[in-house]
Amino acid sequence: MRSLGDLTAAWEARPRSYSRAVWALALGLDALPWPWGEEILARCFVARAFVRTARLRRALAWAGAQPGAGRRRWSLARSLCFHHGRFVARSALVGIRDPETLRRHVEARGEEHLAATGPRAILLGFHLGPAHSYLALRVLGHPLTWVGVRGASAAWSRAIRARYQDDRGDLLLPRAQSAWARRLYRARQILLEGGTVFISADGGGAEAFAIPLPGGPAPIGAGWLLLRRTTKATVLPVLSHMEGRVQVVTIHPPLPAPLSDPALDLEACRRALGELLGEHARRFPEQCYSLVFGLPPRRPGSP
Amino acid sequence: MTSALTLDRVQGIVTHVAGPDRIPSAAGPDTPLQDGGFWLDSASLVEVIIACEAEFDVVFDPETDFTDQALSTVRTLYGVIQAKRAR
Numbered sequence: 001m002r003s004l005g006d007l008t009a010a011w012e013a014r015p016r017s018y019s020r021a022v023w024a025l026a027l028g029l030d031a032l033p034w035p036w037g038e039e040i041l042a043r044c045f046v047a048r049a050f051v052r053t054a055r056l057r058r059a060l061a062w063a064g065a066q067p068g069a070g071r072r073r074w075s076l077a078r079s080l081c082f083h084h085g086r087f088v089a090r091s092a093l094v095g096i097r098d099p100e101t102l103r104r105h106v107e108a109r110g111e112e113h114l115a116a117t118g119p120r121a122i123l124l125g126f127h128l129g130p131a132h133s134y135l136a137l138r139v140l141g142h143p144l145t146w147v148g149v150r151g152a153s154a155a156w157s158r159a160i161r162a163r164y165q166d167d168r169g170d171l172l173l174p175r176a177q178s179a180w181a182r183r184l185y186r187a188r189q190i191l192l193e194g195g196t197v198f199i200s201a202d203g204g205g206a207e208a209f210a211i212p213l214p215g216g217p218a219p220i221g222a223g224w225l226l227l228r229r230t231t232k233a234t235v236l237p238v239l240s241h242m243e244g245r246v247q248v249v250t251i252h253p254p255l256p257a258p259l260s261d262p263a264l265d266l267e268a269c270r271r272a273l274g275e276l277l278g279e280h281a282r283r284f285p286e287q288c289y290s291l292v293f294g295l296p297p298r299r300p301g302s303p
Numbered sequence: 304m305t306s307a308l309t310l311d312r313v314q315g316i317v318t319h320v321a322g323p324d325r326i327p328s329a330a331g332p333d334t335p336l337q338d339g340g341f342w343l344d345s346a347s348l349v350e351v352i353i354a355c356e357a358e359f360d361v362v363f364d365p366e367t368d369f370t371d372q373a374l375s376t377v378r379t380l381y382g383v384i385q386a387k388r389a390r
Contacts, residue, residue, distance in 0.1 A: 178345075178348075178369050178370060178371045178373075178374045180345035181345040181348040181349050181365075181369055181374060182365040182366065182369045184346065184349045185349050185352060185353075185365040185369065186365045186366075188349070188353075189365075206344030206345070206346055206347070221346075222344065222346040222347075223345065223346045225346070226346040226349055226350060230350075230353055
């Protein structure tokens with residue numbers, strides 16, 4: 001059980017992308033034995049779609065755009081809302097209080113691709129499934145530096161934060177305008193020193209290109225491309241999905257080596273990521289919530 | 304080879320990274336680097352910083368050198384580089 005002090009601190013660290021109601025629910029449900037809280041929050045998101053019908057309409061429109069959706073449109077839309085709620089709960093680790101329980105519910109595939117990579121690796125994440133793939137990889141023993149927002153980690157238990165977040169040198173983003181530039185520059189230094197960073201490819205801010213997917217485009221940011229171009233680091237796309245109650249994080253083979261012509265290089269990345277994300281969206285359409293409900297707004301100046 | 308540090312050279316780097324589409328008509332040393340000026344996003348801003356490091360042979364400390372104030376205009380960026388070179 002959390003202390004009142006922990007609860008207050010977590011409440012005050014509410015991420016901007018979470019409404020007060022959702023954040024209060026996530027913190028409150030954490031008191032229940034796992035996975036009750038996760039299940040309840042997932043069902044709340046389904047119920048919310050029927051109250052806020054705009055969300056339901058968006059989900060149905062998206063479901064209708066899926067290949068072969070047909071009569072599955074309603075169940076797909078419901079499943080999308082359910083997964084969105086589950087991912088929100090999983091981001092806050094609702095009901096998961098100790099590192100061992102967390103370890104039992106994450107799994108990595110394609111680790112051989114990371115092992116085969118020399119120094120300087122960029123693990124490139126996407127909002128097309130459960131969040132915090134970097135945490136899952138860290139739990140599984142991969143040393144990396146997270147470049148991104150603190151997100152729902154304020155809701156994590158002390159034990160999990162102590163083992164997997166504190167003193168890890170993560171480049172978390174304060175609200176200053178220049179924060180992203182500072183963090184990107186530092187990430188570049190880490191790569192040049194031979195380290196591994198995990199950064200999200202998609203989101204708002206400066207967009208390098210968009211990948212068309214069934215139901216909506218996935219915007220791809222420019223920050224990771226700058227890191228790749230200026231460090232020659234190997235880029236390994238990382239996608240995540242749920243299988244039952246286990247978050248499966250898949251490390252994919254590296255993107256093609258950088259080309260000297262920036263336009264050709266951009267096109268090569270766009271093509272490779274297009275194939276990868278297209279396949280992921282076809283296999284797990286109900287988990288690609290960001291294509292329907294959008295991504296959390298980024299701070300000014302974010303890449 | 305290290306170049307002489309001048310405002311013009313710093314502005315040259317900024318305009319090169321910004322590209323023709325983002326350069327405001329009356330661009331000068333006091334034009335904001337980001338919103339309302341050269342419209343550099345953070346990735347472009349870091350590109351400018353990396354180019355300045357190579358051009359003027361300085362190494363920045365991101366935590367102390369890259370404040371909102373330091374990265375506000377060509378002139379303030381020039382000031383940071385000047386201070387680094389004076390050390």
